[in-house]
Amino acid sequence: MTSPFVRRQRLATELRTLREQRGITADELSKAIFRSRTTISKLENARCRPDVGDVSNILNALGIPREQIREIIEIALDANARGWWDSYGDAMGARQRMYANIESGAATIHEYNQTALPGLLQCLEYNWALIELDKLDGSKLNYVPEKSVEARQRRQENVFRPGGPTVEVVIDEFVLKRLAVPPSIMAAQLRHMVQLVTREPRFTVLVLPLDARVPATRLPASAYTIYSFPDPQDPRLVVAETSNCLVHTTLSAVAGYERLHDRLRQAALPALESLSLLTDAADRLSEQAGP
Structure with a gap:
C-alpha cells in the first residue's frame, strides 16, 4: 500500500x-x-x-x-486511509506506529544505529529484553508490551514480504561492545540478524568499526532512517531518532543525510566481513554466557 x-x-x-x-x-x-x-x-x-x-x-x-x-x-x-497499525492505537507506542506507517509503502530503507540494533531485525528475545530495560527505568511505559511485540512482528512481516523494500543498515560496533542486555540474548540476536541477511538478498547489514575513519564529515548526532518510495512524486524523508523523532522532508535536509550515509557506508566493513564480525561476536558472547 x-x-x-x-x-x-x-x-x-x-x-x-x-x-x-x-x-x-x-x-x-x-x-x-x-x-x-x-x-x-x-x-x-x-x-x-x-x-x-x-x-x-x-x-x-x-x-x-x-x-x-x-x-x-x-x-x-x-x-486519509487507515492501516493495520491504527487498530493498535497507542498500545504499540506512537513512535512505532509512525514507523509502521512509513514502512508500509517504502521502496528503500537506509538506517544507521549507534546505541541499539535495528527494530526490523530484532528477534523476540531481544525485543523483550529491551522492554525489561524500559521497565527498570522506573517511568510509566507509554505502550503495552504485548501489543508492542505483536506490532513489531507485523512490521517485520510487512518488510519481509515478497516485493518489500530493500533495507540497508549500518550498525556502529559500539552497540556490540557495550551490552544493555544479557550476553546470551545478544548472541541470539546477532545470530538472528546473520541468518536473516544471509537468506534475504534485499537486506544488507554493515558494521562501522570503532576505529573507522569516516571521510569528510562529522559523525551523526543520532540514529536515523532514510526512506524512498515507488512514486517519484512522494517525498523522500528522514526520521532522526531524537527524543521527539524529527521528520525531515526538505530536499536539502534529506540530501544531507544521504551524503552522510554514503560516507558511513564507505567507512563500514564490507557486507561479508560485517557478517563475519557479527558471527564472531555472537560466539564470544556465548562463551561469556556459559552453558
Missing part, C-alpha cells in the same frame, strides 16, 4: 504551494471555506488525517483546474 503518512506530507506541500502561488494568506483561505486558521495550518503541516471535504473546498476556493483537483483529491484519499 501507499503510506498515508507520506501522502500527508505530499498533500501538505501541494496545498501550501498552491495557496502561496495565488498570494492568499492562510487567514484569508480559512475565511473563504468557513474553517479555522488552525485547520489550514494542520493540513499544510501534515499534522492531521485530512478531511477530503475540506481539501475539496480549499481547491475550489483557490480556483484550481478540475483535472488538478482530481489528482490532489486522490492524494487526500490516500492520506
